[in-house]
Amino acid sequence: MTMAGLFDKIKKRAGLQGQSDAEVAEAELAKHTTAKPKKKAELKVEEEKVGAPKVEKRDKDLHTSAYRILLRSVVSEKATVAESGNTYSFRVSPGATKTEVKNAVRKVYGVQPTKVRMINALGKSIKARAGLAKRGDWKKALVTLPAGQTIGIHEGV
Numbered sequence: 001m002t003m004a005g006l007f008d009k010i011k012k013r014a015g016l017q018g019q020s021d022a023e024v025a026e027a028e029l030a031k032h033t034t035a036k037p038k039k040k041a042e043l044k045v046e047e048e049k050v051g052a053p054k055v056e057k058r059d060k061d062l063h064t065s066a067y068r069i070l071l072r073s074v075v076s077e078k079a080t081v082a083e084s085g086n087t088y089s090f091r092v093s094p095g096a097t098k099t100e101v102k103n104a105v106r107k108v109y110g111v112q113p114t115k116v117r118m119i120n121a122l123g124k125s126i127k128a129r130a131g132l133a134k135r136g137d138w139k140k141a142l143v144t145l146p147a148g149q150t151i152g153i154h155e156g157v
Contacts, residue, residue: 066104069096073153086145101141115144
């Protein structure tokens with residue numbers, strides 16, 4: 001069907017046969033996009049139906065996703081020495097980005113990191129019953145905090 005045929009059908013249906021195609025298109029668009037402004041009483045009823053604001057739900061989702069991004073802290077001699085320089089090591093989700101790690105640390109520990117560095121660590125080759133095998137690859141995040149701020153990761157160990 002050609003464009004002229006389509007507009008002719010619309011003109012016939014709307015009773016706008018004497019007008020140009022552009023005017024008909026504007027009339028159809030206006031008919032579908034005009035909405036009545038809602039009264040205050042209607043808005044209050046809608047708020048009561050919705051219940052809790054959506055912002056809290058998004059905030060909750062961010063909190064649970066923070067624990068999906070930060071899997072665990074890395075415990076090694078090198079990581080412990082780096083902690084004296086305000087750099088903390090975390091094992092993170094393989095698909096995590098620097099921004100996601102920064103937001104997760106802020107959400108979980110309440111500290112805004114100054115810098116985040118990422119390392120893709122290759123899994124080690126190991127001997128297994130069937131010969132050689134390989135452990136899974138993983139991702140490490142090195143999070144640097146501002147001077148004077150710390151995270152209590154290894155307290156009580």
